[in-house]
Amino acid sequence: AQSVTQLDSHVSVSEGTPVLLRCNYSSSYSPSLFWYVQHPNKGLQLLLKYTSAATLVKGINGFEAEFKKSETSFHLTKPSAHMSDAAEYFCVVSEGPGNQFYFGTGTSLTVIP
Amino acid sequence: DAGVTQSPTHLIKTRGQQVTLRCSPKSGHDTVSWYQQALGQGPQFIFQYYEEEERQRGNFPDRFSGHQFPNYSSELNVNALLLGDSALYLCASSFTLNEQYFGPGTRLTVT
Numbered sequence: 001a002q003s004v005t006q007l008d009s010h011v012s013v014s015e016g017t018p019v020l021l022r023c024n025y026s027s028s029y030s031p032s033l034f035w036y037v038q039h040p041n042k043g044l045q046l047l048l049k050y051t052s053a054a055t056l057v058k059g060i061n062g063f064e065a066e067f068k069k070s071e072t073s074f075h076l077t078k079p080s081a082h083m084s085d086a087a088e089y090f091c092v093v094s095e096g097p098g099n100q101f102y103f104g105t106g107t108s109l110t111v112i113p
Numbered sequence: 114d115a116g117v118t119q120s121p122t123h124l125i126k127t128r129g130q131q132v133t134l135r136c137s138p139k140s141g142h143d144t145v146s147w148y149q150q151a152l153g154q155g156p157q158f159i160f161q162y163y164e165e166e167e168r169q170r171g172n173f174p175d176r177f178s179g180h181q182f183p184n185y186s187s188e189l190n191v192n193a194l195l196l197g198d199s200a201l202y203l204c205a206s207s208f209t210l211n212e213q214y215f216g217p218g219t220r221l222t223v224t
Contacts, residue, residue: 034212043117043203044156044215090155100169101146101205101213103155 004093006104014112019078021107023091026072032099033074034092035065038106044090050074061085086111115140117206117216125222126194134189134219138206144168145187146213147179148203156203162187191221199223 007022025031035047048059055067065076074091091104118137126132138145144163148156158171162181176192185206191198199222205213 032212036215043217044205046212046214049212099144099207099209099211099213100158100161100171101148101156102158103148105155 004091004102004104006089006091006107008107009105010108010110012110012112013081015083016080019076019081019085019109021076021089021091021109023074023076023104024072025074025091025093027093027095029095032094033065033067034094034101035059035063035074035076036090036092038088038090040087047076047089081109081111083111083113085109117204117214119202119204119216119219121219122217123220123222125224127224128194128196130194131190131192132194132221134191134202134204134221136187136189136204136206136216138185138187138204139214142206142208142214143185144207144209145181145185146205146207147187147189148205149173149198150201150203150218152200159189194223196223 003026005024033050036044037047038044047063048057050057050067057065063078065074067074089107093102117139120135146161147159150156159173160170161168165181178190181187201218201220203218204216207213
């Protein structure tokens, strides 16, 4: 069975401080993992993906995520938040013959000036 | 490259009516997936089309049906609309098992 749990529904940080968005997953296979961002009234944009290569994945806009199999986690981080980072973030696990995506419930990131 | 496009952007329908949403995949992509995103929720997988056939289906009733055309574009049809069908409908395209690219979505409101 596969599932994704985003541990925080809302995260608030000050501009210039680090961002940590937490994600745990369960999967019956060796999954692919993704983080997507959704700005208001916009579609989903891929931030980064893990597909069984390097466990530390670098994405766009300074975001990174580390795959930890022993902890079944795939947390998203950024060293310094920018106002433009305010958005909804989704952790996604993908598995199965059709590469079906399973989304978490999302984390809303607020950046305080 | 235009990316994934969807039409219409917004739609208002009445309970019991039928609706058709359209999606054009990113150039070079052969697989189209459809998702329903209710307000404040993560997207839920409806179904996926590959080679003009439904390859996988999520936990949605038969009122939800789809089609993929030879040019890889796709339609999502919903019959007998319910108030609970109000949501953002997202289309995503991919090439084989690679990452999915999402369109901007169609906002469906059922009154």
